[in-house]
Amino acid sequence: MTINHRFNTTAIHAEQCPDEKSGAVSQSIIPAVAYCFDNAESAVDVVSGKKEGRYYGRYGNPTTRTLENKVAVLEGAEDALGVSSGMAAISIALMASLRTGDHVVVTKDVYGGTHKFLSNIATRYGIEYDFVDCTDYLNIENAIKENTKAVYIETPSNPTLTLIDIAEVAVITKRHDLKLIVDNTFMTPYLQRPIDLGADIVVHSATKYLNGHGDVIAGIICGSKADIDYMRKDVMGDLGQNLNAWESFLVLRGIKTLGIRMEQHCRNAQEVAEYLEQHPMVERVFYPGLPSHPQHSLAKKQMKNMGGIVAFEVKGDVQTGKDFISALKVAMISFSLGDPETLVQHPASMTHSSIPESQLHEFGLSTGLIRLSVGLEDAEDIIEDLNQALLCTVAVPMKN
Numbered sequence: 556m557t558i559n560h561r562f563n564t565t566a567i568h569a570e571q572c573p574d575e576k577s578g579a580v581s582q583s584i585i586p587a588v589a590y591c592f593d594n595a596e597s598a599v600d601v602v603s604g605k606k607e608g609r610y611y612g613r614y615g616n617p618t619t620r621t622l623e624n625k626v627a628v629l630e631g632a633e634d635a636l637g638v639s640s641g642m643a644a645i646s647i648a649l650m651a652s653l654r655t656g657d658h659v660v661v662t663k664d665v666y667g668g669t670h671k672f673l674s675n676i677a678t679r680y681g682i683e684y685d686f687v688d689c690t691d692y693l694n695i696e697n698a699i700k701e702n703t704k705a706v707y708i709e710t711p712s713n714p715t716l717t718l719i720d721i722a723e724v725a726v727i728t729k730r731h732d733l734k735l736i737v738d739n740t741f742m743t744p745y746l747q748r749p750i751d752l753g754a755d756i757v758v759h760s761a762t763k764y765l766n767g768h769g770d771v772i773a774g775i776i777c778g779s780k781a782d783i784d785y786m787r788k789d790v791m792g793d794l795g796q797n798l799n800a801w802e803s804f805l806v807l808r809g810i811k812t813l814g815i816r817m818e819q820h821c822r823n824a825q826e827v828a829e830y831l832e833q834h835p836m837v838e839r840v841f842y843p844g845l846p847s848h849p850q851h852s853l854a855k856k857q858m859k860n861m862g863g864i865v866a867f868e869v870k871g872d873v874q875t876g877k878d879f880i881s882a883l884k885v886a887m888i889s890f891s892l893g894d895p896e897t898l899v900q901h902p903a904s905m906t907h908s909s910i911p912e913s914q915l916h917e918f919g920l921s922t923g924l925i926r927l928s929v930g931l932e933d934a935e936d937i938i939e940d941l942n943q944a945l946l947c948t949v950a951v952p953m954k955n
């Protein structure tokens with residue numbers, strides 16, 4: 556264990572050591588499904604959970620175990636579970652925390668997939684939910700009912716980067732004996748550690764910054780040993796949502812550079828946000844690192860740095876937003892985030908296109924809103940790209 560080391564040392568060394576037989580420094584990829592035992596007794600001990608070990612690939616894998624142990628250390632959790640996607644992490648965490656007849660309070664600007672899971676699937680199994688504005692803690696208190704078992708939040712939110720004070724929400728969940736689940740995908744443990752702030756369960760789309768190279772779909776859940784054991788044996792394993800050895804290896808490799816990547820994402824995003832804020836063709840910029848962000852002081856208290864996502868409104872209608880992203884040459888139009896490449900999307904015509912234009916404001920969105928996942932390229936090149944796209948698509952405002 557290297558728990559006393561700083562973040563980058565821990566990210567590289569924690570829970571990993573050279574392969575005993577070959578001396579190989581890099582993590583071995585063990586794709587085995589079956590594991591053998593010296594005798595029946597030890598097989599029984601592992602299956603019953605009395606002894607740590609693997610017995611069947613759907614319930615755990617040695618390469619994935621290394622990843623789980625490493626992320627648990629980085630998040631300050633007792634244990635972690637690697638699963639097949641961020642949505643698997645979210646659905647497992649919710650299914651493990653709720654039964655038929657239970658209720659969950661969910662922040663209103665939650666990731667679309669989480670919204671869809673609750674409204675399409677969870678509801679069919681009698682799980683109740685309320686989407687509330689969790690930036691006002693009174694709303695959470697007011698939404699808690701007798702059958703409430705959990706509060707689910709995401710901070711900063713997607714795409715308008717609204718923050719929720721995790722420690723404040725944890726005071727409420729502890730008072731009511733509820734599980735607090737936090738989606739930490741945007742921040743990673745390098746920038747924010749929800750368990751230190753009182754969260755019970757942390758979920759990640761490891762597809763994003765944790766892996767960081769746009770070539771893996773994966774999820775991680777962190778929490779107490781008891782919660783993770785239950786999720787592994789009674790939810791993930793039984794539903795077959797396990798993560799495989801190859802993808803675990805790739806995420807482990809990505810995590811080695813997580814700290815330096817996040818530093819560069821944050822540095823670039825800050826420069827991009829400052830550039831956009833002074834641009835006459837930009838109506839508004841959403842970035843927690845700008846003093847103009849309404850929760851800038853909470854961001855400084857809760858996060859180590861401000862993250863790699865910048866949202867902004869270009870002046871114009873839906874077509875202007877589409878024209879603007881089409882004119883970009885370095886930034887790529889894409890639905891993902893957290894990759895080395897700068898990725899851009901236009902919620903009104905892409906992720907939120909099902910919402911009528913007249914109702915966009917109800918979701919805190921506008922026709923010209925653009926979400927930029929600022930990549931690892933040189934900031935000057937990203938800014939020059941934004942500049943040329945703004946010049947060729949957005950009308951210059953007339954001076955009075």
Ligand SMILES: Cc1ncc(COP(=O)(O)O)c(C=O)c1O
Nearest residue numbers: 640641642666738740760762773
């Ligand atoms: C904040 C957040 N959580 C969860 C997910 C789901 O992750 P995955 O695509 O790995 O299932 C996403 C995907 O974009 C996300 O942005």
